[in-house]
Amino acid sequence: MALTIEKRLGSITVGIAGCGGLGSNCAVALARVGTGHLILADFDLVEQGNLNRQYYFLDQVGQQKVEALKNNIHRINPDIKIDAYPVMLDPDKIRDIFQECDAIVEAFDRKEMKLMIAETVLIHMPHIPLIMGSGLAGWGNNDQLATRQSGNLYICGDESSETSDVLPPLAPRVGIVANMQANVVMEILLGKKGTIC
Amino acid sequence: MRIILNNTEEEIIANTLTINELLRYKNFTFRLLVIKINGKLIRKEEYDTAVVRDGDNVVVMHLVSGG
Numbered sequence A: 001m002a003l004t005i006e007k008r009l010g011s012i013t014v015g016i017a018g019c020g021g022l023g024s025n026c027a028v029a030l031a032r033v034g035t036g037h038l039i040l041a042d043f044d045l046v047e048q049g050n051l052n053r054q055y056y057f058l059d060q061v062g063q064q065k066v067e068a069l070k071n072n073i074h075r076i077n078p079d080i081k082i083d084a085y086p087v088m089l090d091p092d093k094i095r096d097i098f099q100e101c102d103a104i105v106e107a108f109d110r111k112e113m114k115l116m117i118a119e120t121v122l123i124h125m126p127h128i129p130l131i132m133g134s135g136l137a138g139w140g141n142n143d144q145l146a147t148r149q150s151g152n153l154y155i156c157g158d159e160s161s162e163t164s165d166v167l168p169p170l171a172p173r174v175g176i177v178a179n180m181q182a183n184v185v186m187e188i189l190l191g192k193k194g195t196i197c
Numbered sequence B: 001m002r003i004i005l006n007n008t009e010e011e012i013i014a015n016t017l018t019i020n021e022l023l024r025y026k027n028f029t030f031r032l033l034v035i036k037i038n039g040k041l042i043r044k045e046e047y048d049t050a051v052v053r054d055g056d057n058v059v060v061m062h063l064v065s066g067g
Helices: A002-010 A021-032 A048-052 A065-076 A091-097 A111-124 A171-190 B019-025
Strands: A013-017 A037-041 A081-085 A103-106 A130-133 A146-150 A153-157 B002-005 B008-011 B016-018 B033-037 B040-042 B051-053 B057-062
Touching: A002 A171, A013 A021, A021 A037, A021 A065, A021 A103, A021 A171, A037 A065, A037 A091, A065 A081, A081 A091, A091 A111, A103 A111, A103 A171, A111 A130, A111 A153, A111 B033, A111 B040, A130 A171, A146 B057, A153 A171, A153 B033, B016 B019, B019 B033
Parallel strands: A013 A037, A013 A103, A037 A081, A103 A130, A130 A153, B002 B057
Antiparallel strands: A146 A153, B002 B008, B016 B051, B033 B040, B033 B057
């Protein structure tokens, strides 16, 4: 059974749109289970303030996030194929970069970008599952974090707690939602528990 | 009309409503939403023209910043 799971995941391509708190942690989770091909996109550089939740290290501050994440994943598993795009995503680039994906993980910070990718994927690439993160700021309230599905669209999070000065994004809750997204990717691509073997 | 809103059956005191009217009726105050009527995405520009009718299945998802 383990071999079948490995084989199935090894043939899968997942797009990660944004490599901040959600994207970096989700990508690492998918890498650890042996996802064959990851496509990373983010225009940003690693900053010291990111280290409270994002999968980077102090000595990577100043590096391009997609390159730093590629290196970190390859330290876990050098066999994973990674395409790293240091670009600001827009509708055209999303359609271009992620067209061959089996699933796309939305991992942006700003809600306007979240809406942009939702509209782009739902209208132009409706056959590709989109797994979004919405509502993860602050701490506590484990039970509020949930997954909602509508067709090929999935939203993980509490859909209400927005980041602000008094409600920052922090490792535990961001990590939970990032791993929920990775878990949904596995559920979509492997089937529900028990259906693979 | 009776509709299904976020998987819950709801009785609405109106024959039809536009999406914007429905959002006001239900006191949805979030600024950014993903809305579907019967599985079809309704873009923000269509909130005043897209109409919800008896029997429709409406999904409203909230987008908030953070990631």
